[in-house]
Amino acid sequence: MTLYVNLAELLGSRIEQGFYRPGDRLPSVRALSAEHGVSLSTVQQAYRLLEDNGLAAPRPKSGYFVPSARQLPALPAVGRPAQRPVEISQWDQVVELVRSSPLKGVVQLGRGMPDVTSPTLKPLLRSLAQLARRQDMPGLYYDTVYGTEALREQIARLLLDSGCRLQASDLVITTGCHEALSASIRAVCEPGDIVAVDSPSFFGAMQTLKGLGMKALEIPTDPITGISLEALELALEQWPIKVIQLTPNCNNPLGYVMPEARKRALLTLAQRYDVAIIEDDVYGDLAFSYPRPRTIKSFDEDGRVLLCSSFSKSLAPGLRIGWVAPGRYLERVLHMKYIGTGCTATQPQLAIADFIKDGHFEPHLRRMRSQYQRSRDLMIDWVSRYFPEGTRASRPQGGFMLWVELPESFDTLRLNRALLEQDVQIAVGSIFSASGKYRNCLRMNFAARASSEIEAAVRKVGETAKRLIAEMDVETV
Amino acid sequence: MTLYVNLAELLGSRIEQGFYRPGDRLPSVRALSAEHGVSLSTVQQAYRLLEDNGLAAPRPKSGYFVPSARQLPALPAVGRPAQRPVEISQWDQVVELVRSSPLKGVVQLGRGMPDVTSPTLKPLLRSLAQLARRQDMPGLYYDTVYGTEALREQIARLLLDSGCRLQASDLVITTGCHEALSASIRAVCEPGDIVAVDSPSFFGAMQTLKGLGMKALEIPTDPITGISLEALELALEQWPIKVIQLTPNCNNPLGYVMPEARKRALLTLAQRYDVAIIEDDVYGDLAFSYPRPRTIKSFDEDGRVLLCSSFSKSLAPGLRIGWVAPGRYLERVLHMKYIGTGCTATQPQLAIADFIKDGHFEPHLRRMRSQYQRSRDLMIDWVSRYFPEGTRASRPQGGFMLWVELPESFDTLRLNRALLEQDVQIAVGSIFSASGKYRNCLRMNFAARASSEIEAAVRKVGETAKRLIAEMDVETV
Numbered sequence: 017m018t019l020y021v022n023l024a025e026l027l028g029s030r031i032e033q034g035f036y037r038p039g040d041r042l043p044s045v046r047a048l049s050a051e052h053g054v055s056l057s058t059v060q061q062a063y064r065l066l067e068d069n070g071l072a073a074p075r076p077k078s079g080y081f082v083p084s085a086r087q088l089p090a091l092p093a094v095g096r097p098a099q100r101p102v103e104i105s106q107w108d109q110v111v112e113l114v115r116s117s118p119l120k121g122v123v124q125l126g127r128g129m130p131d132v133t134s135p136t137l138k139p140l141l142r143s144l145a146q147l148a149r150r151q152d153m154p155g156l157y158y159d160t161v162y163g164t165e166a167l168r169e170q171i172a173r174l175l176l177d178s179g180c181r182l183q184a185s186d187l188v189i190t191t192g193c194h195e196a197l198s199a200s201i202r203a204v205c206e207p208g209d210i211v212a213v214d215s216p217s218f219f220g221a222m223q224t225l226k227g228l229g230m231k232a233l234e235i236p237t238d239p240i241t242g243i244s245l246e247a248l249e250l251a252l253e254q255w256p257i258k259v260i261q262l263t264p265n266c267n268n269p270l271g272y273v274m275p276e277a278r279k280r281a282l283l284t285l286a287q288r289y290d291v292a293i294i295e296d297d298v299y300g301d302l303a304f305s306y307p308r309p310r311t312i313k314s315f316d317e318d319g320r321v322l323l324c325s326s327f328s329k330s331l332a333p334g335l336r337i338g339w340v341a342p343g344r345y346l347e348r349v350l351h352m353k354y355i356g357t358g359c360t361a362t363q364p365q366l367a368i369a370d371f372i373k374d375g376h377f378e379p380h381l382r383r384m385r386s387q388y389q390r391s392r393d394l395m396i397d398w399v400s401r402y403f404p405e406g407t408r409a410s411r412p413q414g415g416f417m418l419w420v421e422l423p424e425s426f427d428t429l430r431l432n433r434a435l436l437e438q439d440v441q442i443a444v445g446s447i448f449s450a451s452g453k454y455r456n457c458l459r460m461n462f463a464a465r466a467s468s469e470i471e472a473a474v475r476k477v478g479e480t481a482k483r484l485i486a487e488m489d490v491e492t493v
Numbered sequence: 494m495t496l497y498v499n500l501a502e503l504l505g506s507r508i509e510q511g512f513y514r515p516g517d518r519l520p521s522v523r524a525l526s527a528e529h530g531v532s533l534s535t536v537q538q539a540y541r542l543l544e545d546n547g548l549a550a551p552r553p554k555s556g557y558f559v560p561s562a563r564q565l566p567a568l569p570a571v572g573r574p575a576q577r578p579v580e581i582s583q584w585d586q587v588v589e590l591v592r593s594s595p596l597k598g599v600v601q602l603g604r605g606m607p608d609v610t611s612p613t614l615k616p617l618l619r620s621l622a623q624l625a626r627r628q629d630m631p632g633l634y635y636d637t638v639y640g641t642e643a644l645r646e647q648i649a650r651l652l653l654d655s656g657c658r659l660q661a662s663d664l665v666i667t668t669g670c671h672e673a674l675s676a677s678i679r680a681v682c683e684p685g686d687i688v689a690v691d692s693p694s695f696f697g698a699m700q701t702l703k704g705l706g707m708k709a710l711e712i713p714t715d716p717i718t719g720i721s722l723e724a725l726e727l728a729l730e731q732w733p734i735k736v737i738q739l740t741p742n743c744n745n746p747l748g749y750v751m752p753e754a755r756k757r758a759l760l761t762l763a764q765r766y767d768v769a770i771i772e773d774d775v776y777g778d779l780a781f782s783y784p785r786p787r788t789i790k791s792f793d794e795d796g797r798v799l800l801c802s803s804f805s806k807s808l809a810p811g812l813r814i815g816w817v818a819p820g821r822y823l824e825r826v827l828h829m830k831y832i833g834t835g836c837t838a839t840q841p842q843l844a845i846a847d848f849i850k851d852g853h854f855e856p857h858l859r860r861m862r863s864q865y866q867r868s869r870d871l872m873i874d875w876v877s878r879y880f881p882e883g884t885r886a887s888r889p890q891g892g893f894m895l896w897v898e899l900p901e902s903f904d905t906l907r908l909n910r911a912l913l914e915q916d917v918q919i920a921v922g923s924i925f926s927a928s929g930k931y932r933n934c935l936r937m938n939f940a941a942r943a944s945s946e947i948e949a950a951v952r953k954v955g956e957t958a959k960r961l962i963a964e965m966d967v968e969t970v
């Protein structure tokens with residue numbers, strides 16, 4: 017591990033253990049540099065990481081302090097998934113989540129829905145309406161299997177922000193990030209192959225592995241720095257892993273951004289063991305720090321990274337427009353995309369291309385990022401207020417998902433059932449594991465502008481959890 | 494084979510062999526009934542089949558005549574595909590076709606594009622525009638994995654016309670018929686499995702088998718009555734076939750409608766050998782006869798037929814809205830749909846549901862069917878006029894595709910290359926075979942309203958073919 021991550025973790029655990037209290041001044045950069053024998057800039061990097069994680073706050077001219085806000089819940093523990101490849105289960109729970117329609121009345125804290133009510137989306141809707149009124153009706157025609165060139169050009173431009181130098185011809189448009197992931201997996205794996213994944217991991221990608229007959233090897237993952245490189249290396253040593261699939265930026269569900277040095281180290285590992293990487297960057301543009309974090313793809317020199325993403329989180333998921341930059345696997349991914357859906361819908365591609373070209377994307381992102389950051393803080397605050405004592409929660413560095421860990425023996429499936437009667441829906445933790453781990457965890461969406469309705473829903477979740485715990489205690493007496 | 498099909502084939506071959514000439518009166522129903530010892534209604538059925546195939550024309554009060562129009566080209570020969578399961582090739586040629594964008598200037602006779610310029614589509618565009626202007630922006634939200642209920646209800650209603658009694662809950666919406674086929678194949682097959690297909694067969698479905706590692710067993714197929722049940726039964730006897738996949742209505746590329754009795758017989762075979770049927774009905778609503786032909790699914794009692802379709806041919810392919818009625822495989826198809834694309838785009842589903850509910854679908858179909866039937870006749874006429882002597886052509890009973898067969902040693906790949914310089918594109922025959930058969934065949938689209946531009950393009954195809962044949966003759970001298 018790099019020095020600064022080490023140092024940040026040391027300081028972080030001291031803060032979390034209460035060695036430094038809210039409002040306390042943290043040691044100066046100079047003092048830490050002397051104490052640990054590292055450079056000033058290493059200490060600064062460590063502090064910046066702590067700051068991103070909400071554990072340190074700078075005050076002009078006086079150094080770093082422990083944020084004096086209400087104390088944050090402790091971080092979730094690093095998971096202990098099975099140490100071998102497993103067949104994936106949990107489809108029943110996933111379908112429970114994705115069969116639900118956005119019903120009036122039910123507060124859906126479970127699904128990965130961004131806020132689409134921002135006025136910064138207006139030009140996109142206008143463009144959709146205009147396209148439907150055009151004489152030449154471009155939206156009615158088959159597109160090419162690659163996708164609309166105008167959109168691929170805009171995406172290539174946007175990808176510069178994540179450090180990628182790509183051409184329109186390096187990209188294939190897909191029906192959402194789902195299809196990007198699915199085509200990528202089919203392009204590099206055969207049934208029976210082993211895929212290493214971060215854990216907890218996006219359930220859609222895991223169900224894809226399940227449906228295609230692959231096995232998942234879940235790698236322990238740190239809630240601040242991401243997939244454990246040490247555990248991954250052991251796994252690569254021990255198993256014939258074909259591909260590593262992960263979400264390093266604004267991870268779903270944990271919310272971390274993997275530090276750059278670890279991204280490079282991961283790529284080096286992949287090169288050493290000659291495996292491909294499927295990098296899911298669907299939340300990457302929603303990172304709270306500026307400039308947005310780099311992708312692993314941006315360091316890739318031999319085309320082994322397949323970068324998958326979509327506009328589902330940054331604009332609107334109902335449009336179903338995603339893309340993949342498949343590196344050396346382009347021809348195979350193209351074939352897999354063709355057999356999956358032929359080509360992608362034309363009209364939304366054209367509308368999004370216009371939206372970006374006319375300069376509407378950056379202002380929209382800016383607004384959503386700051387809204388999500390604010391509602392993250394509120395959501396964490398509500399969790400500390402309303403949830404049972406000992407509840408742990410993630411510190412999302414982007415996106416709009418909070419991961420919450422309840423006491424070990426708690427069952428969020430029961431919680432979800434109890435909540436449905438109260439018109440609230442959460443995502444249960446077990447779907448984020450191939451083998452049904454994380455039963456005591458749940459994921460909540462904080463995309464919507466904070467409101468008393470949402471606070472009331474979160475409160476219901478917390479109080480129902482408290483009630484269930486009390487019942488559990490009675491049962492075990 | 495049923496009696497009336499037998500009789501129709503006998504009369505048909507007499508007509509094609511010139512035993513009856515254009516303008517000749519055909520034997521009366523009574524005479525044929527006596528001669529062949531069959532009922533009057535059997536003869537009437539036989540004549541109706543001949544009529545559908547353009548070989549007999551009724552004149553009020555005077556019986557049936559051989560149509561006196563220009564003599565039709567002979568029908569294509571029944572193919573002789575490999576008599577064993579093969580790995581599928583030809584992706585290079587397919588990608589050549591689907592990578593092309595609807596460029597201005599190139600007359601694309603190759604792709605499966607309907608005419609989308611009809612004014613009867615206006616309400617659909619209006620609905621798309623209105624949805625984009627709605628305050629609650631339904632098009633931006635994730636749909637459920639099943640698809641929008643309003644649309645599934647309308648499709649269930651439409652399916653009554655094909656004899657199917659289905660509920661909205663029996664249907665899953667997909668991203669075009671492509672995804673319906675792909676999810677169906679993944680739901681019932683594993684890599685290595687053998688799939689029996691009609692031959693020639695839609696290249697997209699065959700590439701799907703290729704991409705998923707299945708083998709295709711091509712069954713000889715008659716250009717009037719469809720897949721040979723005799724050959725299919727032999728194949729079922731000999732090979733462990735998992736599923737039969739075919740397009741019985743307005744077949745692509747041959748254009749036939751499989752007679753009802755043969756559909757029933759096919760289903761009986763499938764039951765006897767306990768295999769599933771993937772029935773592609775994407776052109777079914779565009780049959781020229783009224784009422785539209787029944788689906789095999791409509792006879793299915795034990796849920797073994799997966800009916801796949803879309804609005805790509807009946808409305809517009811750029812919308813990418815299809816569906817599948819997966820029978821007993823519903824849960825598995827749903828999983829496969831989820832892992833392929835998550836859910837389907839919301840806005841086009843809502844727009845199509847409105848279009849059907851408001852009664853615009855039937856008038857649109859009526860108009861397109863008669864336009865396509867007229868341009869079919871013209872296209873066949875152009876082929877007899879401009880193509881080399883001995884050219885054979887199909888008699889499409891619906892849809893907008895003509896299959897053309899040139900002399901045995903002809904190579905349509907060469908023809909296509911020569912045509913591209915002249916801004917005309919065709920679909921080469923070899924992509925309709927798993928193993929590159931039908932090199933001397935091609936498919937042309939007659940969807941567009943007939944125009945001198947299209948006539949000129951067809952003429953270029955025919956004359957270029959003549960030139961290449963002359964060159965071949967010189968080469969072989």
Ligand SMILES: Cc1ncc(COP(=O)(O)O)c(C=O)c1O
Binds near residue numbers: 192218298328333835
């Ligand atoms: C990490 C991750 N990847 C991919 C997806 C799928 O995105 P899309 O809706 O574009 O298919 C999601 C959405 O839930 C996600 O959270």
Ligand SMILES: Cc1ncc(COP(=O)(O)O)c(C=O)c1O
Binds near residue numbers: 357805
């Ligand atoms: C027989 C057949 N099935 C399926 C398809 C694919 O339809 P869609 O564009 O709805 O995916 C086509 C289109 O070319 C076709 O001809």
